[in-house]
Amino acid sequence: MADRSLLRVEDLVLHFRTSAGPVQAVDGVSFSLERGQAMVILGESGCGKTSLAKAILRLLPRNVETYSGSVFINGMDVMRLDDEDFRRQVRWVKISMVPQAAMNSLNPVLRVGDQVAEPMMTHFGVSKADALTQVNRMFEHVGVPLDFVKRYAFELSGGMRQRVAIAMSLVTSPDLILLDEPTSALDVLTQANIMNVLKRVKLDMDASFILITHDIATSSELADRVAVMYAGQIVEVDTAERFFAAPLHPYSQKLMASVPRLRADQEPEFITGQPPSLLNPPVGCRFAERCPFRFEMCDQEPPLFDVGGRLTKCWLYDPALERVRAQEAGA
């Protein structure tokens, strides 16, 4: 069987210990990704999307309360590896990451070329000369002028630093690249440039991406699939095609309606209320408090319903309620 399955996350949980109690940053997240695909994880600040990336790459702070679930990469559950094996076998070998504000994450006292070469030297024992040849190839690929190899991060513009960070994530040819808000601090033209770079990389290198962002419009530049995260949980997973046309979950619908459009005469709407605290999330559906369709079922937690291949965590799509809904629509 030509298995294109690359990543499968099952019931991933990451809770942080705080003085006020456990913060349920990632709470039972499951999804899968095929090779060569780009999955966008959409969500607002504080919904746990960055924690999800860190949980996948096991970049954890000290105050972890619970960390459980499975992360299968090419069929292997990497959650079973100990920390040292995980570092050797997974980080930058199977999965690399472009962190949030990557442009400020470069080491200020290293030349950017040496910095990009470093993962190859540590993980694959490549000699520095060979590594630098590969760096040159990568810089060409992402559009960094080759004489920048010897420069320091502060000598580069924001867009160039972001390209360097992307080159660094690609240099070991990992199976999967996690991008955390890769364009949010950049100007529109630079943003378009970076998205072009990512599109080209995706085509040329058959690379797989997880793109974590709150910017719905920009995310559509790369997305094959979209997952929407709300209050630590994934509430909808669908193909980009169907999602951007008409999302299912009420939160996704509201989120889409909040995007100001340049080309359509559609007044943007905002979502009233605020996301719940992750310290004490509500028992039932976490969006219920802000949801215009709330009904009695919403006091219980909905499962992810499969609506013809589209997954949505909302009682409105409960097959058992199909009949009731049809009646309501008629009324």
Added chain:
Amino acid sequence: MAVDSHTIVAGGQAPGEAAPHAEDPMLRVQNLRVWFELRRFGFGHAGSVRAVDDVSFELAHGEAIAVVGESGCGKSTLMKTILGLYQPTGGEVVYEGSVVGKLGDLDLKHYRSRIGYVQQDPFGALPPFMSVRRILEEPLSINGVPAEERLPRVERAMQEVKLTPIQDFLHKFPHMLSGGQQQRVVIARAMILQPGLIVADEPVSMLDASVRVEILKLLRALQESHDLAVMYITHDLSTVRYFSERIFVMYAGKLVEKAPVRSLLSNPRHPYTHALLAATVDPDPENAKTLREVPAGEPPSLVRPPSGCRFHPRCPHFIKGLCDVEVPPEFETDPNHLTACWLYR
């Protein structure tokens, strides 16, 4: 244009009284130039950063304009000069007939009470050790509002920005508020002296998508209910159409296109405006199938900007011998639509 000199009153004038003639612009910026001197070893002239270079426009009472441009194009410098935080190197800013740079200290204080400033990062803009009440009372006490009048005005301002129930927020500190609520406090603070003009520097860029629209709508509602002029600085073209009447496009220290919103979006003229519009995306799965056209290169250094039109090294319609030699004047390409580009000569 003659300056309406009778409205200049030394020592300031009670706000709202003897409002200037309705046709007079509230704010007139004339050939404004703000250069920052670069010094070598702390002294010795080493050139200038020409952050704002020969910018002119007028802003009417109650009008909202958006200044759109990339970081480093000088839009924040323009705004801060209007606020009186920087001295113009050349040209002038005239507010209701008074030249801003030439105001005495007392006048400047009055002028600042007429202009509200909404900062980009609400958390950074609010003092962390002050409660919402103290933050909002401070401008009132500085401007000599009697103590007993302050609380009612604070409450009214909070009502207007919908920080309700008021009692819940009055004694909170900034870190206890969400980003959207913090930005409401910033807006309330900008509004509390009942200014005629609000200057908002990327007021929503630090906020989440769903909150952004809420804050922009709030600013729009305040603008309409108080007949406020709003100058709104942003790099995001997709929001401007809903919240302003005119758009100014800024590139490398100059305004390259000034137009009513509809006209600019349906009929963009300057090649840089074209590039900005092409790079602004709507959520659409078709986006993933094509590469986007982006002009090569990056915005120029403002120390040694390109000769002639500053966009010419990146421009796809570059005319040799003209664009790189002469600075393009503004051509009226459509009614009230000015474009500084030789293509329209």
